[in-house]
């Protein structure tokens with residue numbers, strides 16, 4: 001701004017240039033004025049609200065990628081169009097960012113002049129008493145036997161807490177201006193600056209934060225925040241490359257879920273141990289009781305207990321006597337009964353020829369129920385607790401294609417292999433703990449038991465304390481700006497002039513103006529005026 | 544903690560009775576609105592207020608004072624209650640008495656729910672709606688003491704009765720303990736703030752709707768020709784809307800803030816554009832726009848009222864659509 005002004009006032013040597021420059025500058029200035037006007041802010045606020053709304057109505061990729069993908073699929077060209085217009089990434093879309101950047105500019109442009117004006121007003125004190133107090137919304141004119149000095153003394157006493165200024169006017173007339181409620185504007189500025197700070201901190205947070213999820217078996221398995229490869233999924237901010245994570249380790253010793261009789265969860269809790277900082281070198285583990293709502297806070301990160309599930313243990317005994325045991329997490333497909341799905345995969349032991357090994361792979365896939373109920377042969381679960389576990393599995397043999405480049409879900413098998421006939425079902429069975437299947441070639445598969453796993457989330461956000469600080473500032477500022485009322489009050493006393501018929505007594509004029517919330521000032525003005533004038537009007541009926 | 548079935552049963556009865564009494568009160572208010580002279584009087588009185596006579600009260604001071612002229616000073620001199628009451632007005636007063644009775648029953652239902660489950664009684668949508676409606680009616684009773692708008696009570700009770708009916712039938716949830724995610728003292732603070740602000744927001748919503756009706760009538764006397772004149776002056780409706788919004792907005796802000804702090808502890812991030820969070824944000828921005836519009840030339844009055852109605856719509860949308868239709872983290876509705 002200062003730059004613009006100084007350049008404009010500089011005399012220009014060129015011929016036609018100045019008008020064009022001036023016109024351009026006028027354009028810039030008008031744009032700036034328009035952008036920082038209250039009306040623009042209002043319109044931008046509306047646009048922001050409107051732009052945020054699709055995020056609540058449409059699935060968002062950031063929150064649920066698979067739901068988003070299937071939504072796009074279902075809606076054909078319309079889905080693709082919405083996708084191209086970034087409707088599935090609303091909060092990082094160009095248009096959303098544009099609106100809030102404009103709002104920021106508007107906010108800054110509005111705050112700077114208001115701050116200077118506020119400081120000036122604070123220094124200048126209450127404004128001059130208007131010449132004609134009768135024009136004000138609140139006004140009383142009265143006569144009293146008290147002297148002007150007495151009236152002003154009373155006023156000074158009554159208006160303690162207000163900022164006041166007394167002035168001498170012509171002919172011995174004296175006046176007092178009082179103003180109250182400066183805190184309102186201060187609160188308002190704090191609120192808006194707080195909002196500005198919050199938006200900046202929020203944006204920085206999006207760049208420097210990260211979030212990772214990992215499933216850890218509740219049998220003493222460890223997880224270390226030493227690299228992104230340790231996570232099952234990792235979501236870095238724009239400026240996070242995953243190389244410098246805060247180092248700490250967590251070990252999950254036990255997980256416990258408590259349910260009511262009808263299966264409503266009452267508590268999830270995990271007994272964990274962790275080490276960070278110096279403990280990493282000394283090898284010290286500290287205990288922590290991890291619960292929902294009670295994250296572990298260590299090394300500047302937070303560790304949350306997000307979910308849980310079951311991991312059935314299967315043992316395969318090969319015809320040649322080789323034994324392999326695996327406990328792999330299965331994924332709950334129904335959160336209320338914890339009926340779970342998954343695939344436990346085995347490589348044949350002792351086979352070195354990779355071609356043959358691939359043809360001899362086994363997968364045990366199907367359903368797991370913590371509290372089993374069979375409808376005929378169909379397995380369901382009636383309760384999420386581990387009361388009577390059973391599995392309903394298909395045993396598949398052939399080529400799992402785990403190594404084949406394409407990333408494969410650990411919870412399922414590659415259906416295209418089944419369709420291609422390279423992966424074949426060799427058994428289908430329902431098993432309770434301790435039961436086993438024997439395949440045609442003599443391989444035995446037993447269901448040995450169940451482990452629990454906990455899904456942990458690690459979150460890192462260096463700016464969230466700042467966001468909280470700004471939010472609290474906003475709240476406090478808002479309170480002040482809405483609760484404090486700005487009022488002006490004026491007293492003008494005209495001394496008695498013994499020789500003038502009209503003025504045998506002191507004339508007191510009071511005026512009041514509410515800068516905010518006009519409606520509330522009436523009663524307050526009446527009370528103050530009453531206190532100053534001290535007396536019921538004696539039949540002196542007013543208009 | 545086991546659930547006390549008896550208390551829960553008493554709570555349900557109390558709830559049902561409260562709704563019935565609200566309906567009865569509503570009928571009384573409708574009679575007053577339709578046949579009473581209150582409406583016109585109310586409008587007339589607000590006009591007079593501005594020209595009210597002065598009374599400089601205060602204990603015996605020293606110097607005698609004669610007030611020559613005064614304006615903008617209020618007075619408590621004229622007491623309308625001394626005028627003869629018509630039958631519709633008596634019905635209106637009975638309506639208030641019934642409303643107070645219903646509020647007590649309503650409060651009892653909420654408290655009994657809490658005692659039955661040994662927790663705060665706003666852990667599912669049924670209870671949440673019950674709490675919101677209670678706040679609305681209490682806020683309205685407070686307004687009644689300040690402004691001559693008793694005959695409008697039916698318009699506030701109508702949404703309350705509808706909400707409570709929907710809550711008590713379609714969204715009813717058996718008294719039960721809380722799921723783990725809700726076991727936090729933040730439930731007490733965050734949801735109390737959300738319920739209080741949403742409840743109060745209902746009042747400016749209704750007031751602003753009536754404002755729009757009245758403004759339309761004033762522009763064109765042919766529209767709402769019977770209904771329009773019975774509404775109080777625009778100023779009164781605007782003041783009610785503004786005062787209640789100015790009260791509810793910081794409470795709402797506080798609720799959102801606490802929600803963010805809780806989300807940080809429960810879900811791993813303080814803000815994640817979950818549908819509930821998003822719509823709360825939208826509602827917050829709309830109400831901020833309302834406050835701005837009242838400070839912007841050309842936006843006061845009708846536009847401000849329209850914005851407040853939008854805010855009201857967003858609030859209701861947040862209550863129903865987001866809890867029942869969309870699948871977010873806030874699906875504590877208890878209706879599956």
Ligand code: HEM
Nearest residue numbers: 036037038041045103106107110188481482831834835838
């Ligand atoms: C997200 C953006 C904004 C929000 C949420 C917001 C919120 C608020 C709130 C709650 C108030 C108090 C209203 C009152 O005192 O009655 C206020 C006042 C004010 N805001 Fe903003 N504001 C925003 C942006 C802006 C911008 C960009 C400007 C400038 C162009 C602005 C200018 C003002 C002014 C001048 C007031 C004083 C109103 C009065 O005198 O009461 N605001 N704002």
